[in-house]
Amino acid sequence: MAGSRSERLLALLQALRRHRRPVAGADLASETGISLRTLYRDIASLRAQGAHIEGEAGLGYLLKPGFLLPPLMFSPEEIEALVLGSRWVAGTADPKLAGAARDLMTKVAAVLPGDLREDLDRTTLMVPRREQVADTADVGGIREAIRQERVLRIAYRNEQGEASERHIWPFALAYFERVRVVLAWCELREDFRSFRTDRILDFADAGRRYRRRRAVLLKEWKTAQGISPET
Known part of the structure; x- marks a missing residue:
C-alpha cells in the first residue's frame, strides 16, 4: 500500500474497526495491501500506541473500541x-x-x-439548497426519545387529513431531501409504521421505555423491508 507509515497504520486501524469479530491476519493484510510480515509489525506498533487489539497470529485480531490514532489523519x-x-x-x-x-x-x-x-x-464539493417542508414536531426531541428508547404518544394527521392518536416506539429517523420520517413500531397497528415529522401535530413522552432495544427493532424493520441487516 502506498503512503507514509502513519497512513498505513491508519488504514489498518480503519480495517480493524470495520470488523466486529476477530479477523485473520492474512485477510487484514490483503484488505490493506501489505505483507503479512508488515501487518504483524504494524499490529505491534498500534498496540505500543495504546490500541487494545486482542488476538494473535493464527487466531485473528479484534480491536476494542475507544482508541484514536494521534495525530488525527484523513485521506x-x-x-x-x-x-x-x-x-x-x-x-x-x-x-x-x-x-x-x-x-x-x-x-x-x-x-x-x-x-x-x-x-x-x-474542498469544492457543494450541496444544493432545497426548500424544506416545515416540521410541526420538535425533531430534536424525537431524536432524544430514540436515544433513550422512550415510547411517545403522538397526535398525527395522515395524507388524507385524518387525525389519530398513537403510541409509538421510535427507533430511527430518516432524512430525505425535503422531509423527515420517523420509523417506529405502532402499538395501535401492532406493526411498523412511518410518520412524517411535518404531520406530527404534537407528541409527549408516554412515561415508559419500549420493551425491545432500538437496534433489534431496526433489524426487524430491515428484515420486513427486505433490506440486508448489514446495510
Missing part, C-alpha cells in the same frame, strides 16, 4: 466525504443537528495537521 477522499456529509446535514437536518454538523467541522479543522486543514478549506 483526501475521507476529507471530501466528511465535508460533503457535514454540508448536507447542515443544510437538510433540523436546526440543532445542523448546528452540530457545523461545530463538528470546526472541531475537526482545529486538530488536523496544517496540510490536511488546507485540503479541508479547499
Whole structure:
C-alpha cells in the first residue's frame, strides 16, 4: 500500500474497526495491501500506541473500541466525504443537528495537521439548497426519545387529513431531501409504521421505555423491508 507509515497504520486501524469479530491476519493484510510480515509489525506498533487489539497470529485480531490514532489523519477522499456529509446535514437536518454538523467541522479543522486543514478549506464539493417542508414536531426531541428508547404518544394527521392518536416506539429517523420520517413500531397497528415529522401535530413522552432495544427493532424493520441487516 502506498503512503507514509502513519497512513498505513491508519488504514489498518480503519480495517480493524470495520470488523466486529476477530479477523485473520492474512485477510487484514490483503484488505490493506501489505505483507503479512508488515501487518504483524504494524499490529505491534498500534498496540505500543495504546490500541487494545486482542488476538494473535493464527487466531485473528479484534480491536476494542475507544482508541484514536494521534495525530488525527484523513485521506483526501475521507476529507471530501466528511465535508460533503457535514454540508448536507447542515443544510437538510433540523436546526440543532445542523448546528452540530457545523461545530463538528470546526472541531475537526482545529486538530488536523496544517496540510490536511488546507485540503479541508479547499474542498469544492457543494450541496444544493432545497426548500424544506416545515416540521410541526420538535425533531430534536424525537431524536432524544430514540436515544433513550422512550415510547411517545403522538397526535398525527395522515395524507388524507385524518387525525389519530398513537403510541409509538421510535427507533430511527430518516432524512430525505425535503422531509423527515420517523420509523417506529405502532402499538395501535401492532406493526411498523412511518410518520412524517411535518404531520406530527404534537407528541409527549408516554412515561415508559419500549420493551425491545432500538437496534433489534431496526433489524426487524430491515428484515420486513427486505433490506440486508448489514446495510
